[in-house]
Amino acid sequence: xxSKSAAAPFGLWMLIFTIVPMxxxxxxxxxxxxxxxxxxxxxxxxxxxxxxxxSIYLGAIATVICLxxxxxxxxxIARSTxxxxxxxxxxxxxxxWMNFLLRTYAWMSILEENGFLNQFFGLFGLHFNMIxxxxxxxxxxxxxxxxxxVLPLYSVMAKMDDRVIEAARDLGCNHFEVFRRIILPLSxxxxxxxxxxxxxxxxxxxxxxxxxxxxxxxxxxxxxxxMFVGSASNYNLGAAxxxxxxxxxxxxxxxxxxxxxxxxxxxxxxx
Amino acid sequence: MLLRFHAAGRDDIHHTPQxxxxxxxxxxxxxxxxxxxxxNISVSFDDQSVLQNLDLxxxxxxxxxxxxxxxxxKTTTLRIIGxxxxxxxxxxxxxxxxVTDLPPHKRPVNTIxxxxxxxxxxxxxxxxxxxxxxxxxKKEEIRERxxxxxxxxxxxxxxxxxxxxxxxxxxxxxxxxxxxxxxxxVLLLDEPLAALDLKLRKDMQAExxxxxxxxxxxxxxxxxxxxxxxxxxxxxVVMDSGKIQQIGTPQDIYNEPTNAFVADFIGESNILxxxxxxxxxxxxxxxxxxxxDSGFEPNEPVDVVIRPEDIDIVEPIKxxxxxxxxxxxxxxxxxxxxxxxxxxxxxxxxxxFYDVDRTIGIKxxxxxxxxxxxSEYSGMFGDxxxxxxxxxxxxxxxxxxxxxxxxxx
Ligand SMILES: Nc1ncnc2c1ncn2[C@@H]1O[C@H](COP(=O)(O)OP(=O)(O)OP(=O)(O)O)[C@@H](O)[C@H]1O
Ligand SMILES: [Mg+2]
Numbered sequence: 001x002x003s004k005s006a007a008a009p010f011g012l013w014m015l016i017f018t019i020v021p022m023x024x025x026x027x028x029x030x031x032x033x034x035x036x037x038x039x040x041x042x043x044x045x046x047x048x049x050x051x052x053x054x055s056i057y058l059g060a061i062a063t064v065i066c067l068x069x070x071x072x073x074x075x076x077i078a079r080s081t082x083x084x085x086x087x088x089x090x091x092x093x094x095x096x097w098m099n100f101l102l103r104t105y106a107w108m109s110i111l112e113e114n115g116f117l118n119q120f121f122g123l124f125g126l127h128f129n130m131i132x133x134x135x136x137x138x139x140x141x142x143x144x145x146x147x148x149x150v151l152p153l154y155s156v157m158a159k160m161d162d163r164v165i166e167a168a169r170d171l172g173c174n175h176f177e178v179f180r181r182i183i184l185p186l187s188x189x190x191x192x193x194x195x196x197x198x199x200x201x202x203x204x205x206x207x208x209x210x211x212x213x214x215x216x217x218x219x220x221x222x223x224x225x226x227m228f229v230g231s232a233s234n235y236n237l238g239a240a241x242x243x244x245x246x247x248x249x250x251x252x253x254x255x256x257x258x259x260x261x262x263x264x265x266x267x268x269x270x271x
Numbered sequence: 272m273l274l275r276f277h278a279a280g281r282d283d284i285h286h287t288p289q290x291x292x293x294x295x296x297x298x299x300x301x302x303x304x305x306x307x308x309x310x311n312i313s314v315s316f317d318d319q320s321v322l323q324n325l326d327l328x329x330x331x332x333x334x335x336x337x338x339x340x341x342x343x344x345k346t347t348t349l350r351i352i353g354x355x356x357x358x359x360x361x362x363x364x365x366x367x368x369x370v371t372d373l374p375p376h377k378r379p380v381n382t383i384x385x386x387x388x389x390x391x392x393x394x395x396x397x398x399x400x401x402x403x404x405x406x407x408x409k410k411e412e413i414r415e416r417x418x419x420x421x422x423x424x425x426x427x428x429x430x431x432x433x434x435x436x437x438x439x440x441x442x443x444x445x446x447x448x449x450x451x452x453x454x455x456x457v458l459l460l461d462e463p464l465a466a467l468d469l470k471l472r473k474d475m476q477a478e479x480x481x482x483x484x485x486x487x488x489x490x491x492x493x494x495x496x497x498x499x500x501x502x503x504x505x506x507x508v509v510m511d512s513g514k515i516q517q518i519g520t521p522q523d524i525y526n527e528p529t530n531a532f533v534a535d536f537i538g539e540s541n542i543l544x545x546x547x548x549x550x551x552x553x554x555x556x557x558x559x560x561x562x563x564d565s566g567f568e569p570n571e572p573v574d575v576v577i578r579p580e581d582i583d584i585v586e587p588i589k590x591x592x593x594x595x596x597x598x599x600x601x602x603x604x605x606x607x608x609x610x611x612x613x614x615x616x617x618x619x620x621x622x623x624f625y626d627v628d629r630t631i632g633i634k635x636x637x638x639x640x641x642x643x644x645x646s647e648y649s650g651m652f653g654d655x656x657x658x659x660x661x662x663x664x665x666x667x668x669x670x671x672x673x674x675x676x677x678x679x680x
Pocket of ligand 1: 317341344345
């Protein structure tokens with residue numbers, strides 16, 4: 001009883017800031033501009049398969065790169081002394097304190113035709129076409145979302161008991177076996193939340209693709225943005241696209257969780 | 272079938288195949304050959320010396336206990352044997368082979384860590400099976416041996432349980448089963464029972480001793496509980512500040528302590544200054560006593576140890592020494608009586624009650640007097656003066672009252 005009454009304010013919060021907006025999105029997605037029920041918006045989505053796929057593709061690549069970079073980094077941080085840990089976590093977090101747009105604009109001026117990097121390469125008579133490519137988009141995603149991968153990984157790894165690792169070595173594991181049998185399964189919860197926290201914002205971003213991808217590489221976020229504030233201006237279609245994107249995300253997350261749970265029998269206990 | 276075959280020859284013994292295995296192993300290596308030898312081991316952390324020139328030999332099949340106060344280097348010694356720590360200098364031998372640089376996974380040693388260190392992501396079965404899976408043993412064989420091990424530690428039926436839901440004693444037993452499953456030659460146990468309550472600790476002590484006897488494995492056991500050490504071990508190694516103080520059987524350690532530290536750390540002791548007049552004759556408190564010790568220089572200053580339970584209380588006129596009782600504490604089996612002899616207070620354990628301020632005599636038989644050479648620990652232990660003063664203060668209600676009143680005014 002007590003826990004129920006304590007939960008009441010949070011219930012209210014959820015109602016106002018989660019349920020109601022969701023309901024509004026669903027309402028717009030299934031109505032036309034006159035407020036009449038229609039499935040036209042949903043059917044219209046067929047024409048947007050390509051940006052959907054390319055968003056998921058780029059988001060997935062960025063997530064994988066983040067994981068590959070963050071995993072050893074987090075491991076090194078977690079195995080360092082207390083002071084080094086604090087400093088390194090700080091260094092990972094500092095870019096996050098700067099404005100997201102600012103960070104992305106900075107990359108824009110670095111990657112531009114006459115940007116910082118090309119000026120540097122120019123010294124050697126080289127020139128690269130970097131801005132407005134999907135590579136630039138992925139770079140922007142990795143740069144912006146890497147901390148969201150490092151932090152959950154670091155926190156599970158820091159919690160790992162040294163003696164458990166020693167016990168594994170004691171029972172015959174070499175370094176690789178220790179990794180495969182102990183460190184990897186014990187860090188899976190961190191991998192799962194890291195993937196979720198990077199993949200979801202990466203797929204739905206529009207700022208990064210707009211600034212670093214130019215007009216060429218449209219992602220689904222850009223289209224949705226255009227439906228609401230841009231030239232296309234179609235709230236109903238925008239809402240429908242958002243809804244589908246959200247469902248796709250939920251499916252992805254459910255899938256990751258499932259893989260996690262299959263891997264370790266007591267996945268729930270670890271968190 | 273194999274079991275039948277083995278048992279057929281000795282119809283008086285019933286045992287399972289794995290016991291036969293160990294018995295065989297035990298027989299082969301039992302001839303008190305060294306299985307582990309530490310030579311001249313020194314370790315320091317940040318300029319702080321933790322082990323100094325440690326030499327230790329451990330025979331196969333032996334139950335050896337490292338006993339000493341907190342911080343004396345017991346865990347460090349185990350970590351060196353297990354391969355988790357490389358000594359700054361010195362060598363580690365297994366079966367006379369140098370293994371100082373061998374990593375833990377290549378040593379025939381398993382460890383039961385101070386707080387078990389079970390794998391939290393695996394269930395009981397997979398924890399116990401872990402070492403065998405790493406060794407790529409056959410599934411069927413693994414399953415059989417896990418069952419055997421769980422039977423050995425009384426956890427049959429717990430296979431599917433998550434280790435996080437087990438009680439301390441159960442986790443402890445899983446840790447034992449996990450370490451024993453791969454048939455180590457040596458088992459290192461670092462205060463394995465420290466986290467358990469008294470009752471469970473006693474049970475587990477018996478269980479561990481039992482397992483060790485049945486399997487004939489060498490146990491190296493770390494504890495700072497002297498009673499545990501005395502009751503379980505074949506050999507006790509008493510350590511203090513990174514040095515071995517004495518190695519011996521529990522009886523040796525108790526009856527013939529080599530210095531004041533050991534005498535004080537193992538049981539209670541009255542330790543007095545004495546002079547060895549000649550062989551079998553010692554003088555202390557201005558009186559001569561015959562004793563069983565010899566081999567000292569004439570008139571060599573020595574430490575004299577008298578155990579509180581060895582002292583006989585007699586009428587004052589019949590006593591070798593006469594003193595006054597200054598405090599009495601009831602301890603269940605006996606009274607712990609503090610007696611003042613010319614300003615030096617002794618502890619005497621007696622089943623008879625002698626009230627405070629009573630004058631008593633004591634009689635010392637030659638076998639109750641133990642002589643030790645002087646050491647760096649002389650004069651540091653074995654005087655119960657401070658002990659009884661604490662009691663005096665507590666027992667004096669008026670003194671306490673005046674103190675409080677004085678503060679109030
Ligand atoms: N990794 C380390 N770094 C620095 N000092 C250490 C380290 N390991 C141990 N020490 C120090 O070495 C000394 C001996 O430690 P050790 O763990 O061997 O003691 P112990 O006899 O096992 O004590 P306890 O009964 O409390 O477990 C202690 O003073 C300890 O602080
Ligand atoms: Mg210790």
